Amino acid sequence: MSAMLARHWTALRTAPGCRGPRLIPAFSVWRARTIRLQSTIAGQSATAEGTAAFLARHADLPRSTLAKRDWTLSKLGFGAYRVHSQAPEHREALLQALNSGVNVIDTSSHFGYGASETFIGETLQEVFKRGEMRRDQVVLVSKAGFIPTTTPEFPQEVLGKVPTYAKINDLSYHSIHPKFLESQITGSLERLRVSKLDIFMLNNPERMLGARNTSYGKVRLLQEIAEAFAYLDHEVQQGRIGGYGICSNAMHIPTTEDYLSLKALLKTANDFGWNKDNFIALQAPLNLFERDLVTDAPAGKALAHEAKENGIFVFTNRPLNAIARGQIITLENKGHLTRQVDDESLANKFNWSEILSENLAQLSTNYFAAKHFLDRQVLPAIDNDLRLLEESANQSTESDDVATVMKWIPTYREEAKALTQEIAAFCQLDSDKRNDELNLVLGLICPDFVSDVGPKKVAVPIGSPLSTKSIQYSVAHEDVGCVLVGMRQPAYVTDAVAAAQASTRLGKKELGLIAQCPLLLGE
Incomplete structure (x- = not known):
């Protein structure tokens, strides 16, 4: 079998303008056919017709369009960071989200060492078989870059399968080498029980700038990202992914040491021959405290604005966990009726x-x-x-x-x-x-914020008014395509859906007032 697989690998390919050879592993046709046979799902991936038809049944939930593929996405997405099959409430939450009109699911190959993808695959199979939703109606996003380990000491046999990698510390390694990405995509497809990922993202490649085992400058990192994109073009051609992108904690902040410029990255397409039409999305944090993604600066446009101008869809994450003032701030409060602490x-x-x-x-x-x-x-x-x-x-x-x-x-x-x-x-x-x-002050500054009290009170009980405000704020931005929210409990889904539905209340004027809140500015 290994000999047959080897015949499907190309040795070395040099793209026009490339400064060096790149290893481009052509994935096995046999393996692709095997995954297709294993998949019992009608339809292989998200389609323009399928996603539009699904969201048409949920008119009260905001939606957006991924321009390069003409998919219709709910502006609220199911973030699957800490979900797994052993928790019944996680399954209930995902089913509730889908029934509420959410058609975006975001996961990663290293979430729970694959447990997140396995959970999603099992749950979606049930939904598809019952006819409640079709595969072509949901957008599946997964990522790779982190080299996961489950042992106190990093197993060398894992690293032996990765040609190049960055050692961040003794228990953290990172790679975006084509051979590693190929194996990660294969694993994701098998765990998700599908034959195609709609979007595949490089996960936090800027981490490699902190490598201890080798010298990583931004020139080298941009080159390796470009080479990864060129390989991912091959995966698009073979039908294993619908498009690719980057999930980053630094691309939206020009003042950080690990900042990666979108403009500089796009320029590498000419030198390394990757296809801009396949670079369809990026992902970065956005919440009440961290607003760099959507805030234009004197030095240039905000990343969300720049991405939209280039036809790149913008996902946001961490709407409820801000990193500000050197702290992790959880944007959650339990409401006045549920707090009983002396x-x-x-x-x-x-x-x-x-x-x-x-x-x-x-x-x-x-x-x-x-x-x-x-x-x-x-x-x-x-x-x-x-x-x-x-x-x-x-x-x-x-x-x-x-x-x-x-x-x-x-x-x-x-x-x-x-x-x-x-x-x-x-x-x-x-x-x-x-x-x-903070919840009280925000409500006074902007009466159009979703609330559990007063004239703007929503019909459903809200577990955390501050959480709903942060989600509502993120969804309301016109340059934001989809806000990914961790919804491990049905109650979290209820809050998030209420927030998304109320997001249309906030226009540019309201968003500007919110950004000037003294408690958010540290004044």
């Missing part, structure tokens, strides 16, 4: 611990940092000290002292664990208070 009783629990009490104010400013510090540093340090104490006690000749110490150790360990949990709860409470304030 902060004074929590604070009183910390009075006996002088060190933690003195640092509590600083800890509470960043819930994620505090929880990481407590879980990864404080508790392990306590456990280590207790082990040393136990070893010392075992060497003692005083039996009464040993018995006392041995009885005290588990008590201390449990109390320390309980304390860190209380501190984390206190930090979460502080974060909730700030988000409640």
Whole structure:
């Protein structure tokens, strides 16, 4: 079998204007036919007719058009970062999203080491077989770039299959080499149980600029992206993908060290011979705090605007997890009716611990940092000290002292664990208070924001008013094609759909007012 597969590989190909040879693995015709036979889905991929017909049944959900393929996409997409088949609520959430008119699903080969794609494939098979939706009505997006590992030490046999890669750290490696991409596409197709990905993206290639095992400058990175695009043209021709793009955390911020210019990338098409018609989409973060993607700067147009001018569809991610002011800010609040926390009783629990009490104010400013510090540093340090104490006690000749110490150790360990949990709860409470304030101020600045109270109250109960506002804000931008939201629970789907439906209330005037909110500007 390997010999037959080898015959379908081309050796080296030099494109016009290329500065060096590129390995272009022509994927196996036999493998493609095998996947097609395994697929029980009618229709191979998204089509203009199928996607338009599906969204026509859901007129209340905003939609957009992917220009280079004429697909109709819901402006709300199902982000599948942490979903898997073992959680029934994940399946319920995906089914609810599809029934609500969402026809975009975004995943990646490394999400859950393939568990996300497997879950999507299983769920969609059920939906297609029941006739509730056809394959040509849904747009499937997957990505590759991260080299996943499930072991504490990175297995060398995995790296041996990747001709070139960037070592970010001991447990993180990255590659966009054609041979690696070919294997990742094959795995994605098998797990998703389809014969074609509608969109395949290079996942955060800018990470390779931080390589420790080799020198990666932007010139080299742009060249490797261009070579990857040239290979992906081959995958488009063979029918395994409908088009390609880039998912990046840096392309929208010109001031960052790992910034990748869309204009510079597009210029490589002339030197490396890749087809701009197949570069159909990009993906970048957008939320209430991180607005660079849609904000024009004196130095140039916003990435979303520039992409749209070049016919490139814009996906956004992280609508509810902002990185701002050196912190991770979760844009969630539970609403006034569901909050039942007595902060004074929590604070009183910390009075006996002088060190933690003195640092509590600083800890509470960043819930994620505090929880990481407590879980990864404080508790392990306590456990280590207790082990040393136990070893010392075992060497003692005083039996009464040993018995006392041995009885005290588990008590201390449990109390320390309980304390860190209380501190984390206190930090979460502080974060909730700030988000409640932000939610209130945004509602006052812009009455057209979706709300669970007042004249703009939506018909369905909202679990997190602030989350719906952030999603509504992202969907409302005309240069944004689709906002990808992690919707692992049916309640999250309800919030997201309500936000998307209300997005038409926000025009340029309202979006401008929101961007000037003092709490978002750090004033």
